[in-house]
Amino acid sequence: MDKLSKSMGQPVIVANRPGASGFIAAEAAAKAKPDGYTVFMGATNHLCINPSLFSSLPYHPVRDFAPVTLGASGQPILLVNPQLPVRTLAEFIAYAKARPGQLTYGAPGVGSPQHLSMELFEQLTGADMVHVPYKNQPQVLTDLIGGQIHAAVEYASMAAPHVQSGKLRGLAIVGSRRKPALPDIPTAAEAGLPGFETTAWYGYLVPAGTPAEIIARLHRDLTAALRTKEYVEFVESFGSNVVASTPEEFAAIIKLEQVRWAKIVAQAGVRLD
Numbered sequence: 001m002d003k004l005s006k007s008m009g010q011p012v013i014v015a016n017r018p019g020a021s022g023f024i025a026a027e028a029a030a031k032a033k034p035d036g037y038t039v040f041m042g043a044t045n046h047l048c049i050n051p052s053l054f055s056s057l058p059y060h061p062v063r064d065f066a067p068v069t070l071g072a073s074g075q076p077i078l079l080v081n082p083q084l085p086v087r088t089l090a091e092f093i094a095y096a097k098a099r100p101g102q103l104t105y106g107a108p109g110v111g112s113p114q115h116l117s118m119e120l121f122e123q124l125t126g127a128d129m130v131h132v133p134y135k136n137q138p139q140v141l142t143d144l145i146g147g148q149i150h151a152a153v154e155y156a157s158m159a160a161p162h163v164q165s166g167k168l169r170g171l172a173i174v175g176s177r178r179k180p181a182l183p184d185i186p187t188a189a190e191a192g193l194p195g196f197e198t199t200a201w202y203g204y205l206v207p208a209g210t211p212a213e214i215i216a217r218l219h220r221d222l223t224a225a226l227r228t229k230e231y232v233e234f235v236e237s238f239g240s241n242v243v244a245s246t247p248e249e250f251a252a253i254i255k256l257e258q259v260r261w262a263k264i265v266a267q268a269g270v271r272l273d
Helices: 001-010 018-032 042-054 089-097 113-125 137-146 156-165 210-226 229-236 247-268
Strands: 041-042 063-072 077-080 104-107 131-132 151-154 167-171 201-205
Touching: 001 229, 018 041, 018 042, 018 167, 041 042, 041 063, 041 077, 041 137, 042 113, 042 247, 063 113, 063 210, 063 247, 077 089, 089 113, 089 131, 104 113, 104 156, 113 131, 113 247, 131 156, 137 156, 201 210, 201 247, 210 229
Parallel strands: 104 131, 104 151
Antiparallel strands: 041 201, 063 201, 077 151, 077 167
């Protein structure tokens, strides 16, 4: 934010609005004055997952916002407790399918990208596992390391140190590219499960009705800040990738991802109403 402040010639203040599945932050941003002074850092769950989980939202993910640019994206890792007698994705699939309803996986909440990634795993493989919801990501990893649950999907920013230390075993990248920090873990497609791929991302949006010239300036300043060497290295150190985009590209990604996540949610039968 320091670089953005310098570029724009004025302070940039981060106002966190946690809670209620992201409703509080998204609604506040949607109802803000469209003058360029409120920018919403929207994520996959706000814009693409919540519309399928809830019958109604206090904001509309398309009509209420004007995309400016994507920020960064990351693809998670399928992890198991190293005491589980599996070393490859194929072995894990066979092990899970031979024990329907006996293996557990953790995720930070019902409807989280991690939870729905495991639902996709079950849909693709026919495995039947038990979801154990947690309040946050550290609790999931603590119990996975301790053996209270058998598996989880988590992002490299949280998981890489535990994999590198041997406390967890990574079986596959749930995406299309290997992680530089964990080069020996194959992608799911490389390991024999094409289609097991999900992406979580965040991007910057403004309230609908913001003038085009303001969006253009925000796009210029935001993408310049995102592409700085320091920021790129910072994001990549967590296993993610900077993905600065045009507003049109970001809008297209939102629509495409809404369809993709809606299919996973529908097949899983997950609702939060």
